[in-house]
Amino acid sequence: MWIDPSRPVERALVTHGHADHARSGHKAVWATPETLAIMALRYGTETGTPMPYGDGFEAGGVKISFHPAGHVLGSAQILLEYAGERVIVTGDYKRRFDSTCAAFEPVPCDVLITEATFGLPVFTHPPIEDEIAKLLAAREANVDGCILIGAYALGKAQRVIAELRRAGYDAPIYIHGAMQKMCDLYAAHNVPLGELILATGLAKAEMKGGIVIAPPSAMNDRWAQRLPDPITAMASGWMRVRQRARQRNVELPLVISDHADWNELTDTLLELRPSETWITHGRTDALGRWCELHQLKARALDLVGREEEDEG
Amino acid sequence: MQAFAALIDGLIYTRSRDHKVRLIAEYLRDTPDPDRGWALAALAGTLRIATVKSAAIRAMAEERFDPMLFRMSRDYVGDTAETVALMWPDVSTDAMAPTVAEVIDLLNTTSRARAPNVLAELMDRLDANGRYALLKLATGGMRVGISARLAKTAFGQAFGVSVDDIEEVWHALRPPYAELFAWGEGKSERPDPADSAFFRPFMLAHPLEDGSVDLEDFAAEWKWDGIRIQIASTGGETRLFSRGGDEVTAAFPEIAAAFNGIGVVDGELLVRGEVQGGEAASFNALQQRLGRKNVTAAIQAEYPVFVRLYDILFDGAEDLRSQPWSARRERLECFAASLDTVRFDLSAIIEARDFDHLAEIRAAARAAAIEGVMLKRRDAPYLAGRKVGLWYKWKREPLVADCVMMYAQRGSGKRSSFYSDYTFGCWTPDGTLLPVGKAYSGFSDAELKWLDRFVRDNTVARFGPVREVEKSLVLEVAFDAVHESKRHKSGIAMRFPRISRLRRDKPAEEADSIANLRAMIG
Structure with a gap:
């Protein structure tokens, strides 16, 4: 039995629907109902055993259960219990408020297997309200053009939309075709996103003064030429570093992330105080160093098939 | 904040x-x-x-x-x-x-x-x-892609004033520029710094490229290879400024002390070389005077400096800049007559029958301190910056040598991933290569890609960021002059070396010898 395997296997436990965690072709899958729905949407006919948060099952004497990770819709931490020993695999997680998914639940454990995507002390994600205010101010100042936001199609896009709604922005939001089904799926899971209009096929004038959301890959593409004078924004934790934003030709960096920032990572370690921490993808060296400084036993786990910066 | x-x-x-x-x-x-x-x-x-x-x-x-x-x-x-x-x-x-x-x-x-x-x-x-x-x-290192000029342009746009008007007084003012803002907002007249010695922007030249000019309209003079300098004096205070407007008075105290005129003049700072029989020495000699915090009497004696005058901007308080070059030249000759001849002389006008004759004179000139010829429109006023059609610089043909690439280093900025800085050498009689210079320009983007590939494929050793390469590639190097120097093991160094051609056809052993290069020392 594998967790988030990068190749097709007999039996897979899947933490969440992002492509580098949820691959297609496994014989049997255990995941939350939302994650299974996302996999079905992406890969067609995938089926599996739904594991709502808090539910579990037993395999080979190990009790396996799923707990909210706060990363995207359906994201879960997986708890493994055997002979009184508790191991938690966080998958990707965050501790911030996110109206599009269930909040992270701290699970007491002996061994914590944590992500470290933003495992450097330079990564502190500012309050999302500030970033949304920045976005709305830029829109206000550019009513003759539009704001084009690059956002990952699963999770990030919906969170940005939901936060815009929470901030009182109720105009239609224009989306790239690649996000439509995922947005529909979120709406079907009780995440209201308001009125969304497909940008493809619209006249430039119709999108004037509007907000357009597209996957990062479409931003420098011919697709973006249909937009009226776009200001290029990007919603990502990597936008915290100026040079990163400039390298991607981003004019309006929005530091909005699905992942725990440095403080969330370290606070979670202090809160759970596991007797051992294994650090998976991301900056394993820096988080490892922090553990050393705080007398926490830790080691790095090298995982294959994890891209460093395709999401965040 | x-x-x-x-x-x-x-x-x-x-x-x-x-x-x-x-x-x-x-x-x-x-x-x-x-x-x-x-x-x-x-x-x-x-x-x-x-x-x-x-x-x-x-x-x-x-x-x-x-x-x-x-x-x-x-x-x-x-x-x-x-x-x-x-x-x-x-x-x-x-x-x-x-x-x-x-x-x-x-x-x-x-x-x-x-x-x-x-x-x-x-x-x-x-x-x-x-x-x-x-x-x-x-x-102080903002690195936000803003030049001083762009900042002044923005000031001009903010308050509806011309950038030239700002430039005119800019160097007389100090941060935080309260008078400048008061003027911008219309609360006061433009600051009038007439009672202080301050920098006025230089008039600059375009390269002549392949064109020619009519000597009826243009005067010709030598382009001297020193440091362009402006001397501003109110009588009470004398200050020296370099091209960018930085004050360099402290580096050349004997010039400031010797200047007994009142006004603003434009000239070239040079070292008088004994080797040259008291004529202006190469730029190399002048370099011994640059960047020194402490200018001792010994240094002043060993590298005596003087200013060769090109132009006059102010005679006393009278602004001459709107007058034609020919009128300013006359005023300059009068002005210079009362200056100390040890420290100041006039840049001579080249007498040529026509442009072809001038080309001959230029080709024959090999004095160490001559960089080429300047062509100045006789009726042109003295204007800040580089204006089309008024002043031309016509540098003498560069010298060239075939050298062999020895080391390469990565560039910076947009070239940061490329090996774009090359050290090259020439042969000694016993068949070893000694470095004579380093160049990082002159090639096209396509050639840079090829050079980068050559370096990666032919590396024989690495020293930190530097790669030593197989000594097989001949580079034709163009340079303005060559002089004695302790910088390289060969004992000589080039001025403004750049890669003029890749000689992939030429075997390395046929590249130039150090002796060939030494023979070009002017």
Whole structure:
């Protein structure tokens, strides 16, 4: 039995629907109902055993259960219990408020297997309200053009939309075709996103003064030429570093992330105080160093098939 | 400070020049004195805070952060100031964010030893963007893609005044430029600094390329290979300025002391070389006088400097710049007549029958300090900057030599991933190669790609960032002059070397010898 395997296997436990965690072709899958729905949407006919948060099952004497990770819709931490020993695999997680998914639940454990995507002390994600205010101010100042936001199609896009709604922005939001089904799926899971209009096929004038959301890959593409004078924004934790934003030709960096920032990572370690921490993808060296400084036993786990910066 | 921080970030993320100008103009209009004046100085590169060096920032970081975590973060971010700004914890104090003026005051009135503490206290009162702007402001390296000219253009746009009018008085004013803003806002006349000795922008020349001019309309004089210099004197005070307007009076005290005229003149600073029989020596000799903090009597005697005068901008208080070159030349000749001949002489006019004759004279000139010929329109006024059709520089043909590539180093900026800096050598009689120069220009982008590939495929050793290559590639190198130098093992060095051709057809052993190169020493 594998967790988030990068190749097709007999039996897979899947933490969440992002492509580098949820691959297609496994014989049997255990995941939350939302994650299974996302996999079905992406890969067609995938089926599996739904594991709502808090539910579990037993395999080979190990009790396996799923707990909210706060990363995207359906994201879960997986708890493994055997002979009184508790191991938690966080998958990707965050501790911030996110109206599009269930909040992270701290699970007491002996061994914590944590992500470290933003495992450097330079990564502190500012309050999302500030970033949304920045976005709305830029829109206000550019009513003759539009704001084009690059956002990952699963999770990030919906969170940005939901936060815009929470901030009182109720105009239609224009989306790239690649996000439509995922947005529909979120709406079907009780995440209201308001009125969304497909940008493809619209006249430039119709999108004037509007907000357009597209996957990062479409931003420098011919697709973006249909937009009226776009200001290029990007919603990502990597936008915290100026040079990163400039390298991607981003004019309006929005530091909005699905992942725990440095403080969330370290606070979670202090809160759970596991007797051992294994650090998976991301900056394993820096988080490892922090553990050393705080007398926490830790080691790095090298995982294959994890891209460093395709999401965040 | 927040408004300044927002401006800095806006400039970083904005690609369009016009939009950058607009952002700066808005800031200059909306921000009160003296903050906006300090900001203008920071953007134009005229702000100096003596107490803070980048070492202070590192010292501050090392006191607060684990050195390993700091190093890992610095490696990722690629900029010390930004790393510190991002790592610094947000301290929730009730202290108000400091104004730009408060920052400048605090840093200017502290000592170098106390500066890291003062800086740290300021950091605690700011958010991440504010901290970044603070550190950039304190160290003076803004790196936001703004030139001094663009900053002045923005000022002009903010207040509807011409950039030339700003340039005219800019160098007489000091940050935070209160008089400049008062004038911009129409509250006072343009500042009139007539009673001080200050810099006026130089008139510059375009290259002549392949054209020709009619000597009826143009006067010809030598282009001397020294340092362009402006001398401004009110009688009471005499100051010397280099091309960019930096004051260099302290480096050449004997010139300032000897200048007994009142006015502003334009000339070339040169060293009188004994070897040249008292004529102007090569630029190499002048380099011995540059960058010295302490100009001793011995140095003054060994490298005696003088100024060869080209032009006159002010005679007494009379502004001559609107007059034609021919009239200014007459005034200059009169003006120069009363100057000390040891320290000042006139740049001679070249008498040529026609342009072809001038070309002959130019080709025959090999004096060490001659870089080429200047062509100046006889009826042209003295205008700041490079104006089309008025002044031309016609450099003499470069010298060339075939050299062999020996080492290569990665470039910086947009060439940062390419091996683009090459050290090359020539042969000694016993068949070894000794380096004679280093060049990083002259080739096309396509040639750069080829060169980069050549370096990677032919590396024989690595020394940090430097790769030693197989000694097989011949580079034709063009240069303006060659002179004795201790910089390279060969004992000679080139002036302005650049790659003129890749000689992939030529076997390395047929490249030039050191002796060939030595024969070209002027």
